[in-house]
Amino acid sequence: MRLSQFHLHTSKEVPAEAEIISHKLMLKAGMIRKLASGLYTWTPLGLRVLRKVERVVREEMDAAGAIEMLMPAVQPRELWEETGRWEKFGGQLLKIQDRKEAWYCYGPTHEEVITDFARQELASYKQLPACFYQIQTKFRDEIRPRFGVMRAREFLMKDAYSFHLDDADLDRQYEVMHEAYNRIFTRLGLEFRAVFADTGAIGGSASHEFHVLAASGEDAIAFSDASGYAANVELAEALAPGSRAAAGENMTRVETPYQRTCEAVAELLKVGLERTVKSVAVIGEQGFVLALVRGDHQINEIKLAKLPGLADYRMATEVEILENLGTEPGFIGPVKPLKRVHVIADRSVAAMTDFVLGANEKGFHLAGVNWGRDLPEPDAVADIRNVVAGDPSPDGSGRLQIARGIEVGHIFQLGRTYAAAMDCTVQDANGKAVTPTMGCYGVGVSRIVAAAIEQNHDANGIVWPEAMAPWQVVICIINPKKDPAVVVAAEALHRQLLGMGIEAAMDDRGLRPGAMFADMELIGIPHRIVVSERGIVAGTFEYRHRLAEASENIGLEALLMRIG
Ligand code: ATP
Ligand code: MG
Ligand code: MG
Numbered sequence: 421m422r423l424s425q426f427h428l429h430t431s432k433e434v435p436a437e438a439e440i441i442s443h444k445l446m447l448k449a450g451m452i453r454k455l456a457s458g459l460y461t462w463t464p465l466g467l468r469v470l471r472k473v474e475r476v477v478r479e480e481m482d483a484a485g486a487i488e489m490l491m492p493a494v495q496p497r498e499l500w501e502e503t504g505r506w507e508k509f510g511g512q513l514l515k516i517q518d519r520k521e522a523w524y525c526y527g528p529t530h531e532e533v534i535t536d537f538a539r540q541e542l543a544s545y546k547q548l549p550a551c552f553y554q555i556q557t558k559f560r561d562e563i564r565p566r567f568g569v570m571r572a573r574e575f576l577m578k579d580a581y582s583f584h585l586d587d588a589d590l591d592r593q594y595e596v597m598h599e600a601y602n603r604i605f606t607r608l609g610l611e612f613r614a615v616f617a618d619t620g621a622i623g624g625s626a627s628h629e630f631h632v633l634a635a636s637g638e639d640a641i642a643f644s645d646a647s648g649y650a651a652n653v654e655l656a657e658a659l660a661p662g663s664r665a666a667a668g669e670n671m672t673r674v675e676t677p678y679q680r681t682c683e684a685v686a687e688l689l690k691v692g693l694e695r696t697v698k699s700v701a702v703i704g705e706q707g708f709v710l711a712l713v714r715g716d717h718q719i720n721e722i723k724l725a726k727l728p729g730l731a732d733y734r735m736a737t738e739v740e741i742l743e744n745l746g747t748e749p750g751f752i753g754p755v756k757p758l759k760r761v762h763v764i765a766d767r768s769v770a771a772m773t774d775f776v777l778g779a780n781e782k783g784f785h786l787a788g789v790n791w792g793r794d795l796p797e798p799d800a801v802a803d804i805r806n807v808v809a810g811d812p813s814p815d816g817s818g819r820l821q822i823a824r825g826i827e828v829g830h831i832f833q834l835g836r837t838y839a840a841a842m843d844c845t846v847q848d849a850n851g852k853a854v855t856p857t858m859g860c861y862g863v864g865v866s867r868i869v870a871a872a873i874e875q876n877h878d879a880n881g882i883v884w885p886e887a888m889a890p891w892q893v894v895i896c897i898i899n900p901k902k903d904p905a906v907v908v909a910a911e912a913l914h915r916q917l918l919g920m921g922i923e924a925a926m927d928d929r930g931l932r933p934g935a936m937f938a939d940m941e942l943i944g945i946p947h948r949i950v951v952s953e954r955g956i957v958a959g960t961f962e963y964r965h966r967l968a969e970a971s972e973n974i975g976l977e978a979l980l981m982r983i984g
């Protein structure tokens with residue numbers, strides 16, 4: 421590739437809206453451009469990287485025996501009614517109408533579509549196990565899209581779905597996928613942890629999340645390197661026998677001014693209701709505001725503006741709030757003053773915003789609340805657990821460390837929930853109709869690009885792991901317009917590298933060396949070769965690895981050794 425004929429568009433400016441390094445660098449390097457909130461164009465440069473990730477994912481899925489297919493992004497409402505998710509999925513589901521006013525959604529995930537496919541295609545146990553995957557664009561109307569492609573609304577996911585006759589076979593496939601995921605993230609050169617995750621509302625039997633470790637990660641994970649135990653913090657809390665969660669003293673009460681709690685709630689709402697707050701009940705003596713509790717407890721009018729510390733915060737509509745909180749409209753009841761404050765939120769946000777959440781009485785809040793253990797009723801906060809670094813690992817070996825992670829993959833044993841809801845059966849060996857059990861396996865293909873940058877950068881820009889670099893090598897030509905000989909030499913080297921199967925770009929744009937090198941460092945090319953008149957005279961190339969302190973002048977043979 422000649423960069424003079426490629427669209428490279430770097431900039432020195434750090435865009436104001438970019439909060440984390442990967443977002444900044446992706447914009448500066450010109451990998452992505454924002455179209456609207458959570459919607460990004462992948463530029464030619466960005467797309468090269470995205471395709472690298474995609475290729476590794478595809479190869480490992482193929483190797484794991486999954487079969488590639490492609491399902492529509494737009495999905496009819498009727499399918500989602502079958503599983504009840506048309507309502508239950510909440511505000512993340514983008515609902516759209518066609519010209520006949522029939523409803524569709526833009527798929528945030530494809531369990532319904534694949535189960536519909538399976539019930540039509542799979543008739544006999546002889547066709548099982550079956551495992552399909554696709555690499556496809558999803559849309560989730562995230563309450564707070566941010567960090568560029570890290571939490572976008574439209575994003576690229578690899579999603580796979582498997583069908584099995586029995587649980588043992590699902591276990592087997594789950595292990596195969598788990599291993600495939602390990603290989604994907606290892607090949608991509610990422611430092612990651614696979615952690616046990618809560619199977620939550622869907623009620624499957626096993627689940628793991630794959631997290632790329634990074635300080636900016638939105639999730640907290642707990643792990644013990646001594647034993648290899650790892651879980652996301654919510655689950656670690658639920659499992660930890662020796663933690664403060666021990667029965668009877670599973671609640672930490674800390675005195676805090678009521679005002680402070682209200683500010684905390686305000687902060688939470690700003691940080692991102694959707695991923696953090698599972699349940700909120702705030703109403704106090706001072707006459708305000710917002711209540712939402714699970715079960716039979718009501719939600720009153722939402723008047724956040726009256727909450728101290730919320731003067732500048734405006735919440736849109738009650739319906740939106742409901743959707744954001746992921747509850748069902750049926751829970752709205754008459755306004756009834758509550759005296760309690762309950763906020764059940766993701767701990768990672770607690771850490772981010774530097775407060776702990778929830779007060780069950782005026783003047784108190786709970787430390788280490790756990791969203792997984794909801795409130796059965798407003799007066800009793802049951803089963804609040806707490807895990808901190810240094811706690812014994814639940815498997816009894818080593819102590820827990822807590823780190824921040826970016827969720828880049830998630831595998832899940834779904835069980836028979838979807839197949840049963842959608843009447844998907846196959847005939848077993850005796851000709852009896854049986855419901856297959858399912859697994860689902862997601863990878864955030866586009867998120868991986870951002871996560872990799874979070875982990876691999878320096879003051880000069882991105883430092884791509886080899887497998888993700890847009891090109892492995894760049895040949896920088898000094899003064900191409902003045903000096904035909906350097907162009908000839910560079911072209912010969914370029915041809916040679918391409919012939920060896922090495923992805924090489926040639927920077928023939930004619931920039932000053934300083935500007936050219938800065939660009940190549942910013943976009944993170946691992947190997948840089950400079951071809952100059954001086955080098956030609958000396959019979960050497962100037963070579964520098966992206967992470968090397970200095971460049972070296974070496975002959976062709978040594979050069980090929982360095983990059984080969
Ligand atoms: P998160 O907890 O970050 O919201 P999730 O648990 O909702 O993610 P899954 O339903 O498990 O996501 O989807 C599979 C994968 O898709 C995730 O592991 C993640 O890597 C990726 N993903 C999910 N939401 C987004 C998004 N808004 N932008 C980019 N990638 C995403
Ligand atoms: Mg999500
Ligand atoms: Mg998640």
Ligand code: MG
Nearest residue numbers: 629827829830
């Ligand atoms: Mg997930």
